[in-house]
Each structure stands twice: as structure tokens, then as C-alpha cells.
Amino acid sequence: RAAGPNGDGFEVLTVGSIACSPAELVSVLCAREESDYNAAMKGMHGSQFIYGSVVQVLDGKQSQGAMPDSHQLAVRTGCFARSRMLARNEQWCFLEYFHPTSDAGTSSADTSQGFSVSLLSLPEKELAAGKATGGRVDQLDGVTALLVVDTEPNISGEEGATKLRVMFHALYKGNEEPVSGQATDKMVRIRLQGMAAGIPRLPAVVRRRRLGTQVFAHQSATAERQNSEAQNTRCVSCTKGLRLSALMRVARRCQLCAYNVCTSCWSRENVETFNGHLSAMGVCKRCLEWVDRCDYSHVQIGDRGPVEVIDDPVPSAPRSVMGQQSLRESLAVESTKNAAVSVIKMLLDPSKATTETTYSSSSDAESTDSE
Known part of the structure; x- marks a missing residue:
């Protein structure tokens, strides 16, 4: 006005x-x-x-x-x-x-x-x-x-x-x-x-x-499921019967859930990628309802894009604690090394190990008698 x-x-x-x-x-x-x-x-x-x-x-x-x-x-x-x-x-x-x-x-x-x-x-x-x-x-x-x-x-x-x-x-x-x-x-x-x-x-x-924040079903994953539950003969949204034959196919595949749906329950939606570009994806009504009802307040701009595995942050410890840990670890490694050497010697020369064991047992007995 x-x-x-x-x-x-x-x-x-x-x-x-x-x-x-x-x-x-x-x-x-x-x-x-x-x-x-x-x-x-x-x-x-x-x-x-x-x-x-x-x-x-x-x-x-x-x-x-x-x-x-x-x-x-x-x-x-x-x-x-x-x-x-x-x-x-x-x-x-x-x-x-x-x-x-x-x-x-x-x-x-x-x-x-x-x-x-x-x-x-x-x-x-x-x-x-x-x-x-x-x-x-x-x-x-x-x-x-x-x-x-x-x-x-x-x-x-x-x-x-x-x-x-x-x-x-x-x-x-x-x-x-x-x-x-x-x-x-x-x-x-x-x-x-x-x-x-x-x-x-x-x-x-x-x-x-x-x-754009959703994880869509990959084409190869869809191809692997052709002989399993992905070959549903009824629409997962309205339960209408579907024809899956190649000549008279009246069904569409949802690219979110990878199930077959009827043409009335399927629509082509624009998807915005993390760099601002648009691509078209076929989505069913059932998935769109879940997309519209979810809470996206925690999704930030920098988090959009392909799913990635991120390493956990390394916790920072005080120097005194780190010194104690390194000393304990070195002692544990030294004792483990000595035990491993003894076991190897015993396996290589069982008679020597038996002699050493007998000698040590007799020595212990003599010391007990002397007492």
C-alpha cells in the first residue's frame, strides 16, 4: 500500500x-x-x-x-x-x-x-x-x-x-x-x-x-535388495496393490526407505546439498511425514554433508600423572619381558628347567631344616 x-x-x-x-x-x-x-x-x-x-x-x-x-x-x-x-x-x-x-x-x-x-x-x-x-x-x-x-x-x-x-x-x-x-x-x-x-x-x-541431512539409500544397496523385502507388492504408505513387472510397472521406489510405493504416494523433492547445490530425489509420503515432524534444532550448518567418522579428542592429563603412567608402563613391560624370556627358555630346554626347579626346591628344603 x-x-x-x-x-x-x-x-x-x-x-x-x-x-x-x-x-x-x-x-x-x-x-x-x-x-x-x-x-x-x-x-x-x-x-x-x-x-x-x-x-x-x-x-x-x-x-x-x-x-x-x-x-x-x-x-x-x-x-x-x-x-x-x-x-x-x-x-x-x-x-x-x-x-x-x-x-x-x-x-x-x-x-x-x-x-x-x-x-x-x-x-x-x-x-x-x-x-x-x-x-x-x-x-x-x-x-x-x-x-x-x-x-x-x-x-x-x-x-x-x-x-x-x-x-x-x-x-x-x-x-x-x-x-x-x-x-x-x-x-x-x-x-x-x-x-x-x-x-x-x-x-x-x-x-x-x-x-539434505538425510542418508539416502544407495543405488547399489537397492539393487542388492531386489529379491528381499524391497520387492513389496503393496504400497507402504496407503497399502495399495502394486505391479512390479517390467512391462506394466506402476510403482516407484522411495530413495529414503528403499521401499516400493504407488505413484500417488511418491513425489520428487528438491534436496539441498552441503555446498548449496540442488538435486532431485524421489521420496514417499511416509518418509516426508517423518522428515517434517523431526526436530532439527541441533543440526548446524557445518554438520551438513556426507556422514564421516571423526576421531575422539585426546584427553590431556597433567605431567605428573603422565610420568607415573609412563613409569608404570615401563616396569610392566620389563616384568612381562623377563617372564616371557623364562617361558621361552623352559620351552626350548625342558631338562634345564626341571633341574633348576629341583635345585630350587631342595635349597628351600635345606634352608627349612637348618632353621
Whole structure:
């Protein structure tokens, strides 16, 4: 709608809900890596988004007391495709400030209670890198936006069911006169509407990231199970009968559970890899329900990717304890070595071992008699 005293500005407002944890939305909306940032923006805005850069990210711990430790300040850029014919592409250089919601009871910031992200346009001249050059883009200046995420009360009573309310509000003040190199009021209005339309696509972005953390059934493993339980003749989701013959096959194979399902219970879903690329996988309804119901708050961005075996950290012990252990180990090794040598001698020369044993026994007897 129109905004401002003269009605020359615009503002948009979008409110919705999504079933996920706040940590998942933080990784999507406030990505630190450039690949994750571009993947999230592509998922929200589709082909309208060209490319963006993460110019600088500053944590609260790095600000030397200028802002709290849990806050984050970032400088980003984003290029969008032209909104109409004979127009130039658009670039938005903006400042992003993230801060978690403070709990009223403890007065401490906690992301699990929600967070907010403030966006403010920056002049293109203030950026030395990460921006499109060459005069082929118009700058989106004068845009201010606020994104607020808070938790909704669990009315259903389901354990682990977390629902978040997302509110996006953007405002553009408008230019009194057209400025060369800046987007016109009409271009900015269309772009703000496009930004608001990208918020309802957040559930799809979250789902494909969740699928990216799953371990899919390998093709070779599927081939090995052709003569076992993988050859089920009924759909595992709706129990519908299936035809598995090569000529009249009306079944699909889920790439998560590796079971056969009917075509109505099977869908091709986008899966986001750990480097931001997308791939399509066939998944059944049953597996999608489990993916949507699980808790992914503990899954971090750096943990995504193929499963790896990580060595346990070596515990550090004090030097005195280490010295005692090394001395004990050396003594144990020396005694074990002497015992092993005695056993070997006994095996090589049994008569000598018997003589030594008899001699030692007689000596013990003599000493006893003398006493």
C-alpha cells in the first residue's frame, strides 16, 4: 500500500507461520557462507534472484563490546532480474542486523524464543567489493525492512511440535525526483512485492535443507535388495496393490526407505546439498511425514554433508600423572619381558628347567631344616 505524507512511498506486510525450529530459520535467513546465502535467496525468489555476496560478517564477540555477543552484523548484496522490459537489473546493498529475542523472565537473549532481523539499504559507494559494476544495474536505495520471528503457543499439545510466526514488513520512502543509477518508484514497488512473496516459500527451503541431512539409500544397496523385502507388492504408505513387472510397472521406489510405493504416494523433492547445490530425489509420503515432524534444532550448518567418522579428542592429563603412567608402563613391560624370556627358555630346554626347579626346591628344603 501507499505510505508517507504525500503517498509517494510504499510498504508491504506479510505474516505467516511455519513448523520448524528457530535455529533452522536463522541458518536460512542469516547465512554466513555465500553459498548458503545464495541457495536460500534462490529458493525464496526463484529465477528473479541472480546472485548475492556476503561482504562482511561481524559477531558480537568480535565487536569488542560494541554489541552483545549473541548479535550479528552483516553487509550483503543481492542482484535481481529486471522487473519489466527495457529496464536494467536491480541491486540491493544492505546492512543486516540480527538479534535474538530477550526473555522477559531472565533478561537474557535466547534464539529459541525467537529473533528479529533489521535490514537497511546502504549506498553503493560505501562498498568496495561484492557488488555488480559496469553500470548495468539500478540501486534499490531507501528501503528499510524488519523481519520478526517468534514462537506460537502449542495449542495441539503435540510433543516437539514447534510453530513459528514470521512477520515481514518493508518500507520505501520514495524519491522526490528521479535519480540516475537508482531504481524508480515503480521498480521498487514491484521488488518489495516480490520480497514479500518470497516469505511463503520458506517452508520449501527448510524442507529441502532437512532432506539434505538425510542418508539416502544407495543405488547399489537397492539393487542388492531386489529379491528381499524391497520387492513389496503393496504400497507402504496407503497399502495399495502394486505391479512390479517390467512391462506394466506402476510403482516407484522411495530413495529414503528403499521401499516400493504407488505413484500417488511418491513425489520428487528438491534436496539441498552441503555446498548449496540442488538435486532431485524421489521420496514417499511416509518418509516426508517423518522428515517434517523431526526436530532439527541441533543440526548446524557445518554438520551438513556426507556422514564421516571423526576421531575422539585426546584427553590431556597433567605431567605428573603422565610420568607415573609412563613409569608404570615401563616396569610392566620389563616384568612381562623377563617372564616371557623364562617361558621361552623352559620351552626350548625342558631338562634345564626341571633341574633348576629341583635345585630350587631342595635349597628351600635345606634352608627349612637348618632353621
